[in-house]
Amino acid sequence: MSTAIVTGQPVPGSSLEGDLRALGFDVRLAPDAADAEAALAAVPGDQRVAVVDAGFVGHAHALRLGLTDPRFPASAIPGAVTAQPSARQALNRAVGETGIAPDTVAKSIEAAGTDVHRPELGELVAAVPHDPQARNEARQRVAAVDDEAIRLRTAVKARDGFFTTYCISPYSRYIARWCARRGLTPNQVTTASLLTALIAAGCAATGTRPGFVAAGLLLLFSFVLDCTDGQLARYSLQYSTLGAWLDATFDRAKEYAYYAGLALGAANSTGDDVWALALGAMVLQTCRHVVDFSFNEANHDASGNTSPTAALSDKLDSVGWTVWVRRMIVLPIGERWALIAIFTALTTPRITFYVLLVGCALAACYTTAGRVLRSLTRKAQRTPRAAQALDDLADAGLLRNATVRKLRGRGYAAPLTALFGALILVSDAATSDFGSWTVVAGAGAYVILSDVAVSGPLTGPLDWLVPPIFRAAEYGTILLLAAKADVQGALPAAFGLVAAVAYHHYDTVYRIRGGTGAPPRWLVQAIGGHETRTLVVTVLAALLTATDFTVALTALAVLVALVVLAESIRFWVSAGAPAVHDEGEPA
Structure with a gap:
């Protein structure tokens, strides 16, 4: 239970009292400073407490934004300030030093070094009038603005794709409100979305035309629920650590499970083996995301972070139609899932994957080329934090520091070295027969060159390309070796291994975004790191028969999945996990 202390004489x-109780606060009246300090001291230290001026006039949603958002230790709006347990000491000190006026208390908390979040209210009213005329004017402003309409509108993300903005959000926001009024939580809606997508994958796996049609429809409904869970979180400010984990990982789990369902459906329908296409789609999509994550982490806190290319992009954004075209070109999740659903219902899994691969490849070329141009034309100074984030995303493991050769200076040495090693590895895997030790030699060269690439701080203009190069090399090698094995079950086993490793990489991204840093070093070493896993897979391919190699891939996939999931679940349900709601890629 949260407590709101209303200070001053009631108006x-x-x-105000009814609005605060509706928001879940236990309201205590404190007409004078002594009463307020006594009431504050009586509130247990593990509870949120708010100090609100009795003369407050404003919308209930303004109070909700200012006093109930769980992401911020302290926050304030005009006439009200709140502190969660982590900021209670700062609040108590401020009240003791400055009195009980909420605005003064908020300034004192900030002056003492505690950040105070001040939400953007827009048209919402939050004021403390000091005379009857001003109070009447404030009440008129409150009556003139429908805060429920604003609450619904702001439940939708500001930047979404064309399909989501015009085909999903116009009604999904009302589903979110319906869920809120019935006490449903975002996590429950997220879970429903996952279950719906898994049922869709099961329908696709039947290999029948009715199954494919049902799968397409259910995938679209899963996406509606996927939009609804975030809108529900924003509508009701229900952000949580568990929700952050579920939201961050279930989108990928749904999409990749659906790929597997399509591959099974193709086999059950006509005997068509499209597992290589399914795995290729997963590899391409994961590498696209790593490009996004790496670029953003490298540049979000860089100084001098401007370029002619970025300026041109901003100028294009001022032309309405170009915004939507550019958002559609990158094939965000809404457009991508709509494309998958339509082609699943109307064509075959093979055609669906062909279209998906072509669309994602074009989107990857467009976004990567634009980011390379921005990086080459900007004069940004990257921070040590950004360099550490890129190093964590690189996922170097047991064989790190295997070479004494160190890169010095910035320039382009790191990505070129990583690319050279990746090309040696992938070309050997693509041109050699299954079981060839040439691929092992290529993996050895990759281990050395990848180690050289990350031997210095990743602060160069294109160093953000190093993690996606490593992802493409590792995932691509597993795909090629499984395809070369040419036995039943090899590609599905490779699909499972790449899925388990990709989960680890996504988990790393969301921990970094939450401000808690990468997973513990022991986890990276326990699952080998990208270079060790790649070397192990190539050695297994050289030592084992194709059938035994399939068994080994399956065992490795299970081992990686168990270790990674156990540590991930432990972290995301712990008190140290970030209470954030990451918006992820635009929908």
Whole structure:
């Protein structure tokens, strides 16, 4: 239970107490400073407490934004300030030093070094009028603005794709409100979305035309629920650590499970083996995301972070139609899932994967080329934090520091070295027969060159390309070796291994975004790191028969999945996990 201490003399006709109780606060009246300090001292230290001026006039949603958002230790709006347990000491000190006026208390908390979040209210009213005329004017402003309409509108993300903005959000926001009024949580909606997608994958796996049609429809409904869970979180400010984990990982789990369902459906329908296409789609999509993550982490806190290319992009954004075209070109999740659903219902899994691969490849070329141009034309100074984030995303493991050769300076040495090693590895895997030790030699060269690439700080203009190069090399090698094995079950086993490793890489990204840093070093070493896993897979391919290699891939996939999931679940349900709601890629 949260407690709101209303300070000052009550104002006749005020709805403040009712609004606070509706928001879940236990309201305590404190007409003078002594009463307020006593009430504050009586609130247990593990509870949120708010100090609100009795003369407050404003919308209930303004109070909700200012006093109930769980992501911020302290926050304030005009006439009200709140602190969660982690900021209670700062609040108590401020009240003791400055008195009980909420605005003064908020300034004192900030002056003492505690960040105070101040939400953007827009048209919402939050004020403390000091005379009857000003109070009447404030009440008129409150009556003139429908805060429920604003609450619904702001439940939708500001930047979404064309399909989501015009085909999903116009009604999904009302589903979110319906869920909120019935006490449903975002996590429950997220779970429903996952279950719906898994049922869709099961329908696709039947290999029948009715099954494919049902799969397409269910995938679209899963996406509606996927939009609804975030809108529900924003509508009701229900952000949580568990929700952050579920939201961050279930989108990928749904999409990749659906790929597997399509591959099974193709086999059950006509005997068509499209597992290589399914795995290729997963590899391409994961590498696209790593490009996004690496670029953003490298540049979000860089100084001098401007370029002619970025300026041109901003100028294009001022032309309405170009915004939508550019958002559609990158094939965000809404457009991508709509494309998958339509082609699943109307064509075959093979055609669906062909279209998906072509669309994602074009989107990857467009976004990567634009980011390379921005990086080459900007004069940004990257921070040590950004360099550490890129190093964590690189996922170097047991064989790190295997070479004494160190790169010095910035320039382009790191990505070129990583690319050279990746090309040696992938070309050997693509041109050699299954079981050839040439691929092992290529993996050895990759281990050395990848180690050289990350031997210095990743602060160069294109160093953000190093993690996606490593992902493409590792995933691509597993795909090629499984395809070369040419036995039943090899590609599905490779699909499972790449899925388990990709989960680890996504988990790393969301921990970094939450401000808690990468997974513990022991985890990276326990699952080998990208270079060790790649070397192990090539050695297994050289030592074992194709059938035994399939068994080994399956065992490795299970081992990696168990270790990674156990540590991930432990972290995301712990008190140290970030209470954030990451918006992920635009929908």
